[in-house]
Amino acid sequence: MTGFxxxxxxxxxxxxxxxxxxxxxxxxxxxGKGAGQIRKSQQYAEERGRVLQALQGYHRxxxxxxxxxxxxxxxxxxxxxxxxxxxxxxxxxxxxxHYFATPEELEQLYREQGKRSFQAxxxxxxxxxxxxxxxxxxxxxxxxxxxxxxxxxxGLEAFQGRKFTRTERKEGEANPEKIxxxxxxVFIELKTFRGKNIDLVSIIAEEFAICxxxxxxxxxxxxxxxxxxxxxxxxxxxxxxxxxxxxxxxIEDFATKYNRNTFVASCRTAAYRSSFRQFSDVTIAxxxxxxxxxxxxxxxxxxxxxxxxxxxxxxQLLQKPESNSAKELAQTPLLLTFLxxxxxxxxxxxxxxxxxxxxxxxxxxxxxSAQKRLKLDPIYQGFHPxxxxxxxxxxxxxxxxxDRLFFSKADIIDRIAIYLADTLDAPEYLDGPAVLQAIEIxxxxxxxxxxxxxxxxxxxxxxxxxxxxINKKSLIQTLVSQHLLDKRWREVFLLVTGLLGREGxxxxxxxxxxxxxxxxxxxxxxxxVQWAGRVTQGSLSKYENSERVAIAIAIAIAIVSxxxxxxDIARDNAIAIASDSAIASDSDITSAIKSTIEINxxxxxxxxxxxxxxxxIASDSAxxxxxxSINAQYLNTLKIFNTSAFKELPKQLQALxxxxxxxxxxxxxxxxxxxxxxxxxxxxxxLTNEKLSLSEDEWQSLADYLYANELLLSCQKSSIGISRxxxxxxxxxxxxxx
Numbered sequence: 001m002t003g004f005x006x007x008x009x010x011x012x013x014x015x016x017x018x019x020x021x022x023x024x025x026x027x028x029x030x031x032g033k034g035a036g037q038i039r040k041s042q043q044y045a046e047e048r049g050r051v052l053q054a055l056q057g058y059h060r061x062x063x064x065x066x067x068x069x070x071x072x073x074x075x076x077x078x079x080x081x082x083x084x085x086x087x088x089x090x091x092x093x094x095x096x097x098h099y100f101a102t103p104e105e106l107e108q109l110y111r112e113q114g115k116r117s118f119q120a121x122x123x124x125x126x127x128x129x130x131x132x133x134x135x136x137x138x139x140x141x142x143x144x145x146x147x148x149x150x151x152x153x154x155g156l157e158a159f160q161g162r163k164f165t166r167t168e169r170k171e172g173e174a175n176p177e178k179i180x181x182x183x184x185x186v187f188i189e190l191k192t193f194r195g196k197n198i199d200l201v202s203i204i205a206e207e208f209a210i211c212x213x214x215x216x217x218x219x220x221x222x223x224x225x226x227x228x229x230x231x232x233x234x235x236x237x238x239x240x241x242x243x244x245x246x247x248x249x250x251i252e253d254f255a256t257k258y259n260r261n262t263f264v265a266s267c268r269t270a271a272y273r274s275s276f277r278q279f280s281d282v283t284i285a286x287x288x289x290x291x292x293x294x295x296x297x298x299x300x301x302x303x304x305x306x307x308x309x310x311x312x313x314x315x316q317l318l319q320k321p322e323s324n325s326a327k328e329l330a331q332t333p334l335l336l337t338f339l340x341x342x343x344x345x346x347x348x349x350x351x352x353x354x355x356x357x358x359x360x361x362x363x364x365x366x367x368x369s370a371q372k373r374l375k376l377d378p379i380y381q382g383f384h385p386x387x388x389x390x391x392x393x394x395x396x397x398x399x400x401x402x403d404r405l406f407f408s409k410a411d412i413i414d415r416i417a418i419y420l421a422d423t424l425d426a427p428e429y430l431d432g433p434a435v436l437q438a439i440e441i442x443x444x445x446x447x448x449x450x451x452x453x454x455x456x457x458x459x460x461x462x463x464x465x466x467x468x469x470i471n472k473k474s475l476i477q478t479l480v481s482q483h484l485l486d487k488r489w490r491e492v493f494l495l496v497t498g499l500l501g502r503e504g505x506x507x508x509x510x511x512x513x514x515x516x517x518x519x520x521x522x523x524x525x526x527x528x529v530q531w532a533g534r535v536t537q538g539s540l541s542k543y544e545n546s547e548r549v550a551i552a553i554a555i556a557i558a559i560v561s562x563x564x565x566x567x568d569i570a571r572d573n574a575i576a577i578a579s580d581s582a583i584a585s586d587s588d589i590t591s592a593i594k595s596t597i598e599i600n601x602x603x604x605x606x607x608x609x610x611x612x613x614x615x616x617i618a619s620d621s622a623x624x625x626x627x628x629s630i631n632a633q634y635l636n637t638l639k640i641f642n643t644s645a646f647k648e649l650p651k652q653l654q655a656l657x658x659x660x661x662x663x664x665x666x667x668x669x670x671x672x673x674x675x676x677x678x679x680x681x682x683x684x685x686x687l688t689n690e691k692l693s694l695s696e697d698e699w700q701s702l703a704d705y706l707y708a709n710e711l712l713l714s715c716q717k718s719s720i721g722i723s724r725x726x727x728x729x730x731x732x733x734x735x736x737x738x
Contacts, residue, residue, distance in 0.1 A: 085295065137264045407455070552685075
């Protein structure tokens with residue numbers, strides 16, 4: 001315990017004592033236990049002391065049972081105080097939801113957003129603020145989204161004296177009056193309702209009795225009648241199926257009978273088929289960037305973490321492009337907690353993303369339900385997680401093949417039915433609708449996005465399941481031949497490599513062979529790759545052969561793209577990919593390539609002056625030339641090129657800077673200057689303009705070739721246990737011409 005806990009406990013007791021003591025006063029005055037004796041001041045003080053002690057015990061019990069977080073016992077050794085990591089929940093603006101959208105309309109909306117998240121961007125509302133304004137609230141959301149945590153947090157808010165709304169109907173008043181006042185929280189887990197009848201009064205009284213409340217039953221009855229309680233009913237979806245209809249009716253009747261109290265319930269969206277009449281339905285939104293960052297900073301808040309700046313380092317890691325899929329999982333609080341636990345252990349996210357996502361999927365399929373101790377539907381007696389994973393992987397792959405992320409309910413039920421009919425392990429009593437409902441409710445891996453329209457909960461999970469299917473069915477050649485250049489499949493390639501283990505070399509070799517076909521019948525492109533290998537071969541650079549070749553190609557393309565009068569998408573793609581291939585982490589190299597582009601814009605501008613068009617002013621041109629000279633000198637220190645001509649480039653550029661014409665110089669003088677700039681670059685690199693005058697198709701072939709090689713390198717980084725010898729052999733062949 002910290003030194004502040006007694007103070008906090010006393011404050012919390014004070015907050016609810018103003019509610020509880022008047023109730024006991026009424027009980028005593030009405031002839032409750034010891035009514036005749038407590039009129040004596042000493043007796044009264046003793047009874048009052050018992051009540052205050054019971055209130056303190058009640059607060060401690062709430063903290064012990066509902067104020068701490070501990071999930072995934074294998075990773076999490078100690079519970080974490082909920083108040084220390086709680087991140088503000090936000091509710092979706094329901095008016096923005098596409099209830100009746102078709103799969104095709106949702107596909108279009110998803111692509112227009114340009115994000116990996118399936119949840120449409122919309123205005124969001126602070127959860128605590130909404131909850132304090134509503135007397136009846138039903139909180140909906142998928143598994144692990146934070147419904148239970150939110151309800152528990154509301155209880156903590158009540159202990160701190162925060163005010164909640166309740167409705168007061170005065171005699172003769174047409175409309176009820178909404179008032180705010182503190183309430184005593186009672187957290188009830190609905191999964192404990194195993195019998196046919198739910199006696200909520202007895203359950204509440206028992207909560208008070210075990211904390212030493214005098215006259216617990218009478219106190220409960222009077223508190224309910226006076227509207228003193230905040231009733232937090234967690235997990236309607238966890239009520240056994242056979243009892244669910246009865247439970248809904250009994251809860252509604254209870255809320256109607258004791259309508260002066262405040263009610264907040266929670267339920268998984270997929271299981272909520274019958275709206276409570278009095279309740280306002282709200283849906284918890286996925287975490288946005290602000291919430292993810294806040295959670296991370298609260299999780300890594302120890303003195304050691306603050307000294308090491310762990311939170312900021314982790315947040316920056318999630319901002320990197322290669323972490324996009326992990327960050328997507330972080331939109332779900334349960335999976336964000338899992339990711340934080342993984343990072344806390346290793347201070348990094350593992351390169352083997354396939355293992356990371358496998359653990360995340362297993363967490364949803366098995367561990368989370370087991371930890372919540374759900375009594376699973378009979379459907380699960382034969383539909384075990386391995387069978388479910390196999391089914392989901394087939395659905396994921398076929399949908400991905402069809403370039404579909406959203407599908408109709410009828411379509412997915414058909415897919416399930418076909419799978420069940422064709423699988424020996426599937427019991428005969430299983431049927432498509434029941435299996436879909438079980439998957440949707442228990443794990444939330446398939447989610448209803450609009451009426452009868454579904455998708456996977458996360459694109460990352462669909463990609464992982466697609467990779468799982470490819471690995472199981474040995475579809476490596478199909479993957480490479482049909483999808484190598486489709487960037488939509490990039491994450492699948494990385495995941496398949498990890499799943500293949502030592503056999504991942506086969507995928508890498510298949511990519512290399514396919515990449516080489518892009519240079520067939522492309523002599524100019526082949527010449528450029530051969531040239532880059534020749535001018536960098538044998539240099540004493542710290543970079544690998546393939547990295548030096550990529551740098552040389554990037555610089556050559558930069559020259560052409562700046563000098564050429566026309567630009568096109570294929571050329572832009574080629575320079576971007578070449579710049580990123582194996583050197584993106586080196587900011588100095590990237591800067592050198594960018595300065596190469598800038599200097600050659602000066603050349604283009606000088607040529608434009610001849611045609612009477614606008615061009616960069618002389619001072620900017622001089623600055624660009626100076627920058628290129630410095631960076632060319634830097635490339636020399638890195639020993640990227642092995643030619644003596646390139647070593648002279650910095651001096652030649654500096655000399656040309658001094659001879660730049662005045663802004664008012666005639667056209668022929670600018671024409672001559674542009675020619676000298678171009679000639680200086682070509683001579684330094686040993687190239688000619690004719691050799692790099694590529695058509696759009698040739699530029700596209702080069703872009704495809706470079707992308708395939710860059711993807712190959714990324715796959716190698718995601719691999720697990722491939723042969724070192726096999727990789728060294730393959731690496732030596734990268735960006736070479738046979």
